Amino acid sequence: MILYDAHHLAPCYAVRLLLGYLGLTAEIRPVDVYPGRQNRSEDFLAINPLGTLPVLIDGAHVITDWQEILAHIALTYGRAWYPAHDSALIGWLGLARDLDASAGLARMSDTFGAAGDAVAARTRGNALFDEVERRVWFAERAGQDWLTGGAHPTIADIACFVCIAPCEDGGLSLRDRPALRRWCDRMRFHPGFVAMSGIFPPMANTAR
Amino acid sequence: MTMLEPGKWYAIAADHDLPHNHIYRTALGGHELAVWRSSDGGVHVWQNRCPHRGVRFSLGEVVADELRCQYHAWRFATSGACTFIPAQPDMKVPGTIRAVVWPVALSGGMVWTGIDPAGSPPALPTGAIVRAIPVSQPASVIAQALADTPLAGLTLIVQPQDQESAIVRGIAGDGDLARADRMLTALRRRIEQTA
Numbered sequence: 335m336i337l338y339d340a341h342h343l344a345p346c347y348a349v350r351l352l353l354g355y356l357g358l359t360a361e362i363r364p365v366d367v368y369p370g371r372q373n374r375s376e377d378f379l380a381i382n383p384l385g386t387l388p389v390l391i392d393g394a395h396v397i398t399d400w401q402e403i404l405a406h407i408a409l410t411y412g413r414a415w416y417p418a419h420d421s422a423l424i425g426w427l428g429l430a431r432d433l434d435a436s437a438g439l440a441r442m443s444d445t446f447g448a449a450g451d452a453v454a455a456r457t458r459g460n461a462l463f464d465e466v467e468r469r470v471w472f473a474e475r476a477g478q479d480w481l482t483g484g485a486h487p488t489i490a491d492i493a494c495f496v497c498i499a500p501c502e503d504g505g506l507s508l509r510d511r512p513a514l515r516r517w518c519d520r521m522r523f524h525p526g527f528v529a530m531s532g533i534f535p536p537m538a539n540t541a542r
Numbered sequence: 543m544t545m546l547e548p549g550k551w552y553a554i555a556a557d558h559d560l561p562h563n564h565i566y567r568t569a570l571g572g573h574e575l576a577v578w579r580s581s582d583g584g585v586h587v588w589q590n591r592c593p594h595r596g597v598r599f600s601l602g603e604v605v606a607d608e609l610r611c612q613y614h615a616w617r618f619a620t621s622g623a624c625t626f627i628p629a630q631p632d633m634k635v636p637g638t639i640r641a642v643v644w645p646v647a648l649s650g651g652m653v654w655t656g657i658d659p660a661g662s663p664p665a666l667p668t669g670a671i672v673r674a675i676p677v678s679q680p681a682s683v684i685a686q687a688l689a690d691t692p693l694a695g696l697t698l699i700v701q702p703q704d705q706e707s708a709i710v711r712g713i714a715g716d717g718d719l720a721r722a723d724r725m726l727t728a729l730r731r732r733i734e735q736t737a
Contacts, residue, residue, distance in 0.1 A: 468723065471673050474558070475719065509567050510676035510709065512559050519564050534612055537603055 335360035335407075338381065338389040340367040342445070344438050344496040345400030346388040347530045351492050352404055354528035356412040360390070368446045401427050404489040415489055417482045423490050426481050430493035433462055438497050441504030452504070459506050463514065466494065471513040479520055487524060495521050499533045545702060546571035546656060551663040553699050553711050555653040556671045560585060565609065567600035569703040570655065575644065576600045577653060580607040580620050587655045589642035592616065593624070599641070609641070652711065667697050669713040672722040674701075677730045681708035687733050693725050 337353075337360040339346045353360055365387055366372045373385045382389045382398045389396065390403040392410070397403045408416035417423050437459030442448035473481070481490045499518050501508065508515050521527065522536055529535040546552065552570055555577055559566045566577040567590060574590035576599035590598045592611040601612040608617045608625060616639075617626040624639035647654040650666035677684055681702035688698055688710075698712035710729070714722040 468673070468727075472719070472723075509569065510703075510707075512555075512566060512568075512674075515567065516559075516561060516564060523563070534601065537605075537610065537612075537615070 336363060336391040337361070338363050338365050338387055340365050340387045342531060343367065343387055344434060344500065348400055348492050348496040349388050349390065349403050349407070350528055351496065352407055352415065352489060355487070355524065355526040356407070356415065357526055358407070358411055401430070401493060404493060408489050414486070417484065417488050420482045422482050423488070426490035427493055429462065429466070430497060433459065433494060433497035436462060437501045437504055437506050440506065441500060444504050456505055459501070459504070463498065463506065463511060466498070467511040467514050470517050474513060474516070487521060491521060503532060545705065548657045549660045551647060551654040551656045551659045552701055553652040553654050553663070554587070554701055556674065556711070557648070557651045557653070558671070560653070563604045565600045565602060565604060571702050572704050574598065578604050578609055584620060585646055585648060585653055586620055587644040587646045587653065588622065589644070593639055593641060666713050667715055669715040670717040670719055672696065672712050672714050672719060672726060675710045675726040675730050676707060677710060677733055678707050679733050680705060684708050684710060684733060687729070693729065696722055696725065
């Protein structure tokens, strides 16, 4: 597999995170989006005319949608991470797109000057965070650790996590969302977790 | 600077907010707090600030019975005393390096703290602890709204966070958490829209 990647983009992180959890490796080809705008170069547009990242090439497959990449990797290499029996998967993936367009946009606006209405994005992001907080809190009461139930996270958790965990970059906060903070910890402590800028790996097992 | 009433106990978390190996984060009366549970089940309420470089403890990690700061991995025992500085592993850590430790009481399924709190926290009725709801209005506004229009079946307490926000906590006497949640989120909408 070849992954065209920009480290700081949440959708790219989602793919790296799924690869980590599944113990897979891909050849990472970094693309300098900020400030280099390499994603608008003719070379990159020849691969993905939309100029978006990530892009995954796996054999004959060239996939340019981040959630389709997650689905492809899960269906091909770790089917349990794509809970096809659970219609909530569709809801969570859609919600994750909304999160990326709100909390994610606020983060890209504040950190990289991306175009868009960051104030409106934060308002929408806060409303979505409140709803995810409510769902996760009640899931915990029912003994469920993950968004779609089951014994481990799925691509639903990954898609939402990458938009929620780095939210303070975009002026949102998890302080008064304790269930989301616990869920983020569960993601961090799940075997195979990989970190990114601002999202710390577990350090409990490092030597004193 | 504080907006807290000395001698009073304030509920700042529910028991279920504190799984092992987790650092809960909240604010009380303008003070940021980090709350964590050691392996003996004890709960610790600290100012959310490492005495070294001021980084929030809630970014760090619980390691056995110590809290480790994310920044330079200084470790702090349950007493608040710094026990180990990785950059100077052979140095005996001066006793003056300490986290700021707050009083703590566990009662009624809640974690309580305050400034020189006296006696025991107030007794709560039996029931289920409802989901805590943050509200972007001062505690006084929320308390007035609750006094004007009590919510049937709920015993509620308000945690002042800062001058502009508070958290509503409480007990549902009938144990119906979903009903309580609908009532409290409606209360939140009403207070935030009308204020």
